[in-house]
Amino acid sequence: MKAALFCTARYMGDARQDVWPAPADTYSAEVAERSMQTTLDQFRLADEFGFDWVTVAEHHYSPFSLTPTPMLMAAALTQTVKRARIAVLGPTLPILNPIRVAEEFAMLDTMSGGRVIAGLLRGTPNEYVTYNINPSESRARFEEAVELVRMAWTEPEPFGWQGRYYQYRSVSIWPRPAQAPHPPIYVSGSSPESGEYAARNRFGLGLAFTTLPLAEKSVAHYRACAAKFGWEPTSEDIVYRIGVHVADTDDQAVADLSHGPRHVGLSMRNRAVESAVAESGFYGRDAADQRNRLAPRDLKERIELGQILVGSPETVLKQIRAIHAKVGNGVIDLPLATQLGEPTSRAIELFGTKVLPRLRDLQ
């Protein structure tokens, strides 16, 4: 199994963690700069301790993440992370200009010597407010944009595009991706529609902030669809994202987390937005399951459901093995569960030295 360290570049000062969009009335430029620097340091540490990927993602209007344009953070990482692959998981494709996304990925791939992983995602419900895009069109925009991005990466002759949501009279991007034909693509696979789409296009499947029972169902569906389309995903085609905090002992890990803010997922920080997006059909045909996985829960329940890894290296290793036994993931993507400075750096070190070497035998 491979491991990815995912850092959202959390704002390390006082700020509202329970609303979206979050007001910036307590914002400090100095704290933000320190938060960014800490993030860069932690990614560098992850690279040194053997993590296979470092992961960045797009989120807006919240101290939860200071990377509304993850491509910028990824660009910095191409110069500071020397070995690990750089996973942008991902840009929220339906709210962006797909040609810009294709160009930025191609730049990153060139700057990193072909180390980029391309997550193409629909994002969380709140992101549709950010750039004023109708969430009811999210899936159709997404599927068109993915096809356009792939064509921009691979077509050597200039071409125009007459789509349903995008129109360009001439496209011919420079630079081109370093990897041929293009960087590996992962899409989100929590819903049945997403699993079918991933299988049809032979994309990798990303499972983020899900629950273990739901993930098991999603992977079985993805594998069944892939078989129907004539191929078999490898374990590396399945990425399971789960929050992590490792300390020397279980008690210390739990105590560390008690210092951090109470976890409320971005989707649930604005119930009006989340409800309106749900009513638009954003979640697809198993909306109840999708909304339920995002509901706020206490730490014990999150551990039991496979939403967070907390404990000593031994405990966390057991938790990962239990997840792998259920979903067969070849990559575990680990968002830092909290941002505590030194204890978080220690968590990266403990994971890299005491957990990661013992994951290698998991296929």
Added chain:
Amino acid sequence: MTGFAERLVTIDGARVRALEAGEGPALVVIGRDAPDPLDALLARRAKVVIVPAAAGAAFSAARELGLDRFTPVVRGADATTMLALAAREPAQVRSVVLLGPTPPGAELAAAPMPVLALFGTRDTVSTREARRWRAGLADCHVVMVYDAGADPAVERPEAVADVVLDFLEHEDRFLVTHASGQLYP
């Protein structure tokens, strides 16, 4: 299809029924005897003439109908024939619109006027064909019609009409959008 009027034209000595609708720059559609949804959409901003004959007949029909210059709209094998004819009589052909792929291996004559070539993204030969057209012609604009197969005009007529009319109005300058982005004054 409403709005199309019959016009009799002489082709190879025989009187043939052509159909005509709309006002504006002339589009001559070859090889059909009835309008389709695309023709009706095009006729909103162009003069559309449908001629139920082969490519060569477009020239005599256009002259008889008083069209000094026209843009042929062609599919399949007609496209390569029309390019050859347009290369020989460039003064009469303002531009050429190709809808979908041409037969494999068909030679493309070096027509000097602007060409708009539309291919569907679901058509498995489309990218190869698109490259051939761009490489073979001096002034060819390739536009991929998303989620269409071998016949984008039938599958996505609104999308095709929009780009054809833009090209007809602005020719090579259609690369720059003329649509307003202003929401409110």
